[in-house]
Amino acid sequence: MNDSELLFYNEYEQFYKMTGESKAFAAFCRDAFGQDFSQDGFSDVKQIDRILKYIPDGPDTHILDIGCGNGKMLGYLQERTNAFIHGFDYSGNAILAAQKAFPNRSEFRQGRIGEIDYHAEQFDLVVSMDSMYFAPDMEAFVRQILTWLKKDGVLFVGYQEGDVMPKTENVKTTVLAEAFDRCGIRYEAEDITRETYDLLSGKRLAALKHQKNFEAEGNREWFDLLMLQTDCVTEPFEQFSRKMARYIYVVRKG
Ligand SMILES: C[S@@+](CC[C@H](N)C(=O)[O-])C[C@H]1O[C@@H](n2cnc3c(N)ncnc32)[C@H](O)[C@@H]1O
Numbered sequence: 001m002n003d004s005e006l007l008f009y010n011e012y013e014q015f016y017k018m019t020g021e022s023k024a025f026a027a028f029c030r031d032a033f034g035q036d037f038s039q040d041g042f043s044d045v046k047q048i049d050r051i052l053k054y055i056p057d058g059p060d061t062h063i064l065d066i067g068c069g070n071g072k073m074l075g076y077l078q079e080r081t082n083a084f085i086h087g088f089d090y091s092g093n094a095i096l097a098a099q100k101a102f103p104n105r106s107e108f109r110q111g112r113i114g115e116i117d118y119h120a121e122q123f124d125l126v127v128s129m130d131s132m133y134f135a136p137d138m139e140a141f142v143r144q145i146l147t148w149l150k151k152d153g154v155l156f157v158g159y160q161e162g163d164v165m166p167k168t169e170n171v172k173t174t175v176l177a178e179a180f181d182r183c184g185i186r187y188e189a190e191d192i193t194r195e196t197y198d199l200l201s202g203k204r205l206a207a208l209k210h211q212k213n214f215e216a217e218g219n220r221e222w223f224d225l226l227m228l229q230t231d232c233v234t235e236p237f238e239q240f241s242r243k244m245a246r247y248i249y250v251v252r253k254g
Pocket of ligand 1: 037038041043
């Protein structure tokens with residue numbers, strides 16, 4: 001399979017081209033998520049700040065973001081902790097932007113989940129926000145991530161259901177949780193579905209606020225996509241939560 005045949009590959013190339021140019025999208029992100037990380041996911045700065053406590057102090061701290069996009073979230077974490085930042089993503093446009101924006105104490109690589117590899121015990125923290133879904137073999141991928149972690153290192157995952165992944169019963173029945181179980185990996189999980197409903201409601205309002213700016217830039221199609229992505233919050237929470245869920249998983253390598 002070549003890159004362009006991968007799920008959403010062309011869409012992400014277009015997305016990261018747009019985020020590099022659009023002032024409307026940057027302003028939308030700041031309003032919707034509290035910070036502009038060029039989010040194509042469901043994570044605001046409140047979720048990202050939960051990661052900080054898993055980043056140890058010290059000059060030799062290395063953190064990895066899987067599906068890092070243009071690296072802005074890693075840049076934010078580096079600003080707060082001075083960690084060495086590593087990221088990979090299959091989007092060439094995203095990786096070029098990351099390399100340009102964050103040249104210090106960093107390594108950004110273009111590559112696909114399942115193919116790209118790192119040294120054993122290289123990272124104190126591996127984070128993946130809304131990107132584990134693209135693993136061709138979830139069980140093999142979580143085993144691989146665990147080898148990349150140092151002893152006591154942490155894997156932190158933001159994971160949505162009802163979007164790319166099917167909605168399952170609860171936090172223990174997701175494709176990711178079942179892969180952890182099959183690998184004998186213990187995890188802690190937090191259900192943040194209610195918080196996500198509120199976040200998506202804010203995302204819809206922020207998109208509407210910037211509609212005219214999207215249109216003035218010739219980016220009406222991205223505004224339409226934001227409307228489509230947030231259509232789910234036009235229903236009350238009870239209905240939303242039957243179709244969608246969001247969890248944070250934390251694994252500590254023993
Ligand atoms: C839903 S976005 C999340 C991006 C970012 N982490 C965030 O929270 O906004 C998924 C990211 O994974 C990347 N991606 C998708 N499939 C991939 C794959 N097979 N290998 C590597 N990266 C992939 C996309 O380019 C995109 O940056």
